[in-house]
Structures are given as C-alpha cells and as structure tokens.
Amino acid sequence: MQNDGQRAQRHQPLYTPAQRKIRDASPWTLIQGILAPLQFLVFLVSLALVCRFLFTGDGYAAASWSIVVKTGFLYLIMVTGAIWEKVVFGQWLFAPAFFWEDVFSFAVIALHTLYIYGLFWAGMSPMTLMALALAAYAAYVVNAGQFLWKLRMARLQGEVVA
Numbered sequence: 001m002q003n004d005g006q007r008a009q010r011h012q013p014l015y016t017p018a019q020r021k022i023r024d025a026s027p028w029t030l031i032q033g034i035l036a037p038l039q040f041l042v043f044l045v046s047l048a049l050v051c052r053f054l055f056t057g058d059g060y061a062a063a064s065w066s067i068v069v070k071t072g073f074l075y076l077i078m079v080t081g082a083i084w085e086k087v088v089f090g091q092w093l094f095a096p097a098f099f100w101e102d103v104f105s106f107a108v109i110a111l112h113t114l115y116i117y118g119l120f121w122a123g124m125s126p127m128t129l130m131a132l133a134l135a136a137y138a139a140y141v142v143n144a145g146q147f148l149w150k151l152r153m154a155r156l157q158g159e160v161v162a
Contacts, residue, residue: 013157019089028088032084036144038073039070042066047137050063050067050133050134054130063133067133067136068116071113078105098150104139104146105143108140111135111139114136115132
C-alpha cells in the first residue's frame with residue numbers, strides 16, 4: 001500500500017524548485033494566505049444569515065448585504081490570485097498546476113456575479129436570489145476544496161523533495 005508521499009511522487013510536481021522559491025518569497029502568497037480564511041469566515045457568517053432568512057423569513061437585508069460582501073472578497077481573492085499566478089507561474093490564470101481550479105473559479109464568480117446582477121438590476125425575487133446564493137456557495141465550497149487539496153499535494157511534494 002502506498003502512503004501519501006509515494007502518491008505525491010507519482011504525479012507531476014505542482015512547482016518546480018524555482019517556482020517554489022518564488023512562491024515562498026512572494027508577498028502575494030501571504031496575501032492569499034490571509035484572504036482565503038477571511039473569505040471563508042465571511043462565507044460562514046453569510047451562510048448563517050441566508051439560512052436564517054430562508055428558515056424564518058427574517059433578516060433579508062442582512063443576508064443580502066452579506067452576500068455582496070462575500071462576493072467582494074471573492075473578486076479580491078480572484079484578482080490577487082491571478083497576480084500570484086503571474087508571479088509564480090508566469091501567466092495570469094490557467095497555469096497548468098491550477099488549471100481546473102481556475103476553470104471552476106470562473107463558475108463560482110459567474111454565480112456570484114449573477115446574484116449581484118439579480119439583486120441590483122434584474123429585480124429577482126428574494127427566494128430566487130437566496131437559491132442563487134446557495135448555488136454560488138455550494139460551488140465556492142467545491143472550489144475551496146480543490147484549492148485545499150492542491151495545498152495538501154504541494155505540502156506532500158515539498159516533504160518528498162526535502
């Protein structure tokens with residue numbers, strides 16, 4: 001039976017040694033490391049507010065604004081993540097190591113953006129907006145899981161290299 005380190009060796013490493021050095025020295029790595037848990041915290045608060053509205057009918061404004069704030073964090077982490085990818089991999093998005101995470105990120109952004117459009121310009125009903133927010137949040141959770149998996153793989157590959 002193979003352990004995680006042996007499995008990590010079989011796959012192409014996420015980073016070349018030079019990319020790993022750049023990643024570790026880049027301030028954008030720290031920025032991503034700060035923004036990701038902050039965004040997750042905002043997500044949890046917003047999810048609680050959305051669920052409160054759906055179960056009780058109370059707090060629509062708070063739930064709506066929490067989704068707007070969550071969307072702002074999403075946009076911010078996407079822009080800073082693109083800068084991070086440019087610094088580490090030499091391209092703004094869709095670096096081979098994070099291709100599918102970036103593809104799914106665009107689906108997450110599309111759903112959040114559709115919520116913003118529906119809230120401010122399309123006049124969608126509160127229930128439709130909350131359903132859309134839940135779909136966006138489900139996609140966000142999947143995408144966050146993708147990135148967490150990649151972080152784990154990078155850590156395991158780093159241990160194998162060391």
